[in-house]
Amino acid sequence: MEVVIAGAGSIGMLIGSFLQEAGMKVTFYTRRTDQAEALKREGIQRINLDRSRSVFQVDATHDIQQLSKDALWVIGSKYSGVQNILAEMESAQVTGPVLFIQNGIAHLEIAYNTKWPHIAFATVEHGARRLDDRTVSHNGVGPMTIAVGRGDRKAFQCLSEADADTFPITFQNDPVQILMRKVLINCMINPLTALLQVKNGELVENRYALSLFQQLYDELMKAFPEFRAVLPYEAVVGVCRQTASNHSSMLGDRMAGRPMEIETIVTAVIRKAEEHDESLFLLKALEQLLIAVDEGGEGQ
Template sequence: MEVVIAGAGSIGLLLGSFFAEAKMSVTFYVRRTEQAQQIQQDGIRRVNQDGTTSEFQAAATTHIRELPQKALWIVAVKYAGIRALLEDMERADMNNPTLFVQNGIGHLALVNDTALSNVAFATVEHGAQRMDDCTVKHNGVGMLTIAPARGNGHQFDAVEQLDSKNFPVSYHTNAEQILMRKVLINCMINPLTAILEVENGVLLTDAHCESLFTSLYDELIDAFSEMQAILPYEAVADVCRKTARNRSSMLADRLAGRPMEIETIVTAVRQKALYRGKSLPLLGTFEQLLYAMDRRDTAL
């Protein structure tokens, strides 16, 4: 089985390592020649939670027409890169089964407007940190939840081979629902960790952080009450516990001077709430703080 992973950040590298461990042929599609060359030469590495290191062979290229033609695609680029990637795929006449694993919900509409025949979406609750161009640290075991959205869902059956105690996989029938569940988790963890510059676990161990965390949960569930059954408070807290030593993607972007994914996570949820007549004042305050910090940090 051949797998193409577009994007070799923390989640792309983590997924690639588990696909390679399942004896699949993995090729990364990346932007930078330096990263492609390093992966070609050294493969990829995963630092496991017990401190051991697992190494795997992998290929990489910056040229879309060099990719295997009949591979399963995993799109792990950030939201900001989705539009350009979809345009690249269209120009190259790519119509492979494609699984999207972005944070947020902004990518849903972009993907739905494509001509891709077989599409699925997934949410990833693992803690992962990219150490360098080839290495990812697995900071916490979560769940990979997949929901086919268009076409033949069996095109994604190969992902089930990753299922293990270190990388559990589950399936869902409603893609929009699992994305909404994940983006609400993101809204409860990412803004606070990015603003306060703390790891995920601190949201539960510091009394002031926990108070903000709980208030944010209550505000969001009041606006999206139908989500409470599949997203009780304890489920969000459990994500914090399992990824206690992890830096959220928003905090990692801020510390690296990269633009944070505010629009597809925080702004998208606030706009959905406004459509329902809910203002989300706490999240709205965090949104303005994040945009102010984003402009300042990326300008430095």
């Protein structure tokens, strides 16, 4: 099976390495020519959980016309880049099934408004950090959960071939549930780590950060009580511990001086709660602080 991954960030490279390891043909579609050349020339280097290193040969290009039109496409870019990639795919007459792996929930509507007959969504709870254009560090194991939004599940079933103890893959039926579960986790971890500038594990080690973390959990579960059973407090703490040495995506953006994904993660959840006449006062305060940091252009 051939898989095209649009976006070679930490999660894109991590997924690509495991798919290639499982015997699939993986090609990356990158924004920059120099990254495509590095991946094509040297392959993906994955630093494993035991700190050993594995290299996987992949193909890569900056030219969408060189890519397979009927391959399985994985959209691995951040939310802000999704619409541009989809427009390029439509122009190139891509026909294959499309899997979206963005943080947050704002991409859900965008995906359903596309023309592709087979679309699916995935959440990825691994700890991963991009070290350079071809190197990703695997820092923690978590599930990759896939749910088909439209079309035939068989179009995505090949991904199960990469299922392993270090890269578990499961399928579920409800895209909204898996995306909401993940975005609620993101809302508890990303804003605090970005504002406090700490790694994920420090949220449950520092008593003051832990207090805020607990308050966020209680506030979110009050607004979305239907998720309390599928997202117990211990599970969210477990995510922090499993990815203890990882920088959250939002902190990574802040450290790199990039705009943080506030709208698709934090703002989208606040709006979702308001639809049910629920107010998220603490999360709203964190949202305003994050926007202030972003607009202030502050990096580290």
